[in-house]
Every structure is written in C-alpha cells, then in structure tokens.
Amino acid sequence: MKIVVFGFGTMGKLLCDAVKEHPHLDLVNVIEPYGRDEHQMVSSNLEKLTPNFDVMIDFSHPANIQMILSYCTAHKKPLVICTTGFDQAAIESITLAATFIPIVLASNTSQGINLMHQLLRRAIQALAADFDIEIIETHHNKKLDAPSGTANSLLKTIQEALPEPYRVEYGRQGMAKRTQKEIGIHSLRGGTVVGEHTVVLAGEDEIIEIKHTALSKKVFVKGAIRAAQFIHQKPAKLYSMEDVIQ
Ligand SMILES: NC(=O)c1ccc[n+]([C@@H]2O[C@H](COP(=O)([O-])OP(=O)(O)OC[C@H]3O[C@@H](n4cnc5c(N)ncnc54)[C@H](OP(=O)(O)O)[C@@H]3O)[C@@H](O)[C@H]2O)c1
Numbered sequence: 001m002k003i004v005v006f007g008f009g010t011m012g013k014l015l016c017d018a019v020k021e022h023p024h025l026d027l028v029n030v031i032e033p034y035g036r037d038e039h040q041m042v043s044s045n046l047e048k049l050t051p052n053f054d055v056m057i058d059f060s061h062p063a064n065i066q067m068i069l070s071y072c073t074a075h076k077k078p079l080v081i082c083t084t085g086f087d088q089a090a091i092e093s094i095t096l097a098a099t100f101i102p103i104v105l106a107s108n109t110s111q112g113i114n115l116m117h118q119l120l121r122r123a124i125q126a127l128a129a130d131f132d133i134e135i136i137e138t139h140h141n142k143k144l145d146a147p148s149g150t151a152n153s154l155l156k157t158i159q160e161a162l163p164e165p166y167r168v169e170y171g172r173q174g175m176a177k178r179t180q181k182e183i184g185i186h187s188l189r190g191g192t193v194v195g196e197h198t199v200v201l202a203g204e205d206e207i208i209e210i211k212h213t214a215l216s217k218k219v220f221v222k223g224a225i226r227a228a229q230f231i232h233q234k235p236a237k238l239y240s241m242e243d244v245i246q
Contacts, residue, residue, distance in 0.1 A: 099236060
C-alpha cells in the first residue's frame with residue numbers, strides 16, 4: 001500500500017520512519033507545509049503531488065485541513081486525519097468531505113484510549129447520577145491545543161452517555177461550588193509528557209479513575225498505520241478509531 005504523509009514535524013518524522021520499515025507499506029511522498037504569509041496562509045508542495053498513492057495520513061496543523069480535503073476529494077484519496085485542534089467549521093468541512101471519500105478522524109490513534117471510551121460509556125451510565133465527573137489531561141510543553149483533542153473526544157463520549165447535556169467548566173477558578181450537572185476539564189502542560197488522560201468519577205466516599213498513559217509516541221504511529229490499512233478501499237464515510245479498533 002502506497003502512503004503519503006502530510007506534515008514532517010515530530011509525529012510526521014516518526015510515521016515516515018515506521019512506514020519505511022513496514023514490510024507492506026511504501027512511503028511515496030512527504031508533504032511539508034511551508035511559506036506561511038503574514039495572514040498565516042499556508043502553502044505546500046501538495047499541488048505538485050502525483051496521485052499515485054493509496055492513502056494520505058495527516059499529522060500536521062489545523063491550518064492545512066482545507067488544502068488537504070480539496071486535494072483528497074479531487075483525487076478520490078482516502079484520508080487519515082491525526083491532527084488535532086480543529087474548530088467547528090473545520091469539523092463540518094471534514095464531515096462534508098467524508099460524503100465523497102473515506103476519512104478516519106482520530107484525535108488519538110492509540111489502542112488504549114479507544115478502549116477507554118468504551119469503559120467510560122459504561123461507567124457514566126452506571127454512576128453519573130451520584131458521581132461528579134472531571135477530566136484531567138497532561139502533555140509536553142510544545143503542545144499547541146488545549147484541551148487536547150483526546151480530552152475533547154472523551155468529553156463528547158461522556159456527554160453522549162449522559163441522559164441530558166452537562167455544562168463544561170474549563171480550568172476551574174473563582175469562588176463558587178461546582179454544580180452537580182457539570183464536567184470539569186483541566187489541561188496541564190510541561191516537560192516531555194507524551195500524553196496522559198484521566199477521567200475522575202468522584203462520589204460520596206469513593207472515587208473511580210479511568211486513566212490512560214501513553215509512554216511513547218510510537219503508540220500513535222502504530223494506530224495511524226492501522227487506520228490507513230483499515231480505510232484503504234472502504235466506502236466514503238467518516239470513520240473513528242473505534243471503527244478501526246473493534
Ligand atoms: N492522533 C493522534 O494520536 C496524535 C498523536 C500525537 C499528536 N497528534 C497531533 O498531530 C499534530 C502534529 O503533532 P506534532 O507533534 O508532529 O507537531 P509538530 O512537531 O509541531 O509538527 C507539526 C507539523 O505541522 C506544521 N505546522 C506547524 N504550524 C503550522 C501552521 N501554523 N500552519 C501550517 N502548518 C504548520 C509543521 O511545519 P513546520 O515544521 O514548518 O512548522 C509540521 O510539519 C498535532 O495536531 C498533534 O496534536 C495526534
């Protein structure tokens with residue numbers, strides 16, 4: 001299977017190495033965003049890319065998404081989006097593009113986080129009436145987006161499992177008690193932490209914590225490759241990592 005990698009930062013480089021070493025994958029090109037102008041408009045060598053590949057994997061920056069979607073829909077290429085930090089308009093563009101091409105949108109490609117979503121659904125259904133819910137995520141000091149894309153997707157899973165929507169409190173501060181129907185979400189940044197996500201369910205005299213720790217960025221690379229293998233020759237649709245890891 002022929003792969004194009006979009007983005008040559010930390011993750012893009014690790015992914016390229018893994019694709020090169022993989023017995024069934026062939027790295028045909030790497031697209032590097034460049035030339036940001038004063039309006040932060042990005043260009044890249046994407047226009048020159050020959051569409052002789054099977055799947056594109058994006059590990060870059062949200063600023064590149066329109067360019068990537070335009071290319072992949074024009075050339076009918078399956079896409080794995082691993083970048084995080086998209087706004088609502090970008091999510092809508094991705095959803096629209098997925099009516100023309102297959103797309104995996106995965107804010108976290110690790111196997112463990114995807115199991116965490118399943119455990120969380122069960123825990124919320126069983127405990128939400130009596131337990132307060134807080135999300136804590138910790139990442140390295142170079143991470144741009146906060147809360148992390150994974151924390152946002154855990155939040156979405158919790159909201160979907162609740163009988164009614166809860167208010168979200170980002171980085172609690174001030175002089176007010178928490179209310180019962182709210183979810184606290186807190187981002188810590190420092191050092192070289194690869195990624196930690198904890199959902200705390202705190203009840204009267206007991207606490208349950210569901211926690212995932214990524215010890216190496218290799219877990220994300222492995223999952224991105226798995227997503228690319230999954231999406232190759234799938235029909236147009238927006239897929240999640242839970243579709244990939246069943
Ligand atoms: N899905 C997952 O499991 C997972 C796991 C880890 C990370 N991620 C996400 O993957 C993305 C890349 O992470 P990373 O650690 O590789 O980041 P990185 O080292 O900062 O690399 C980011 C890439 O995007 C480009 N870029 C940076 N700022 C840009 C801008 N303003 N406009 C256009 N392009 C820009 C960089 O180009 P230059 O080198 O020219 O700046 C580089 O190619 C992030 O969104 C991160 O949150 C996802």
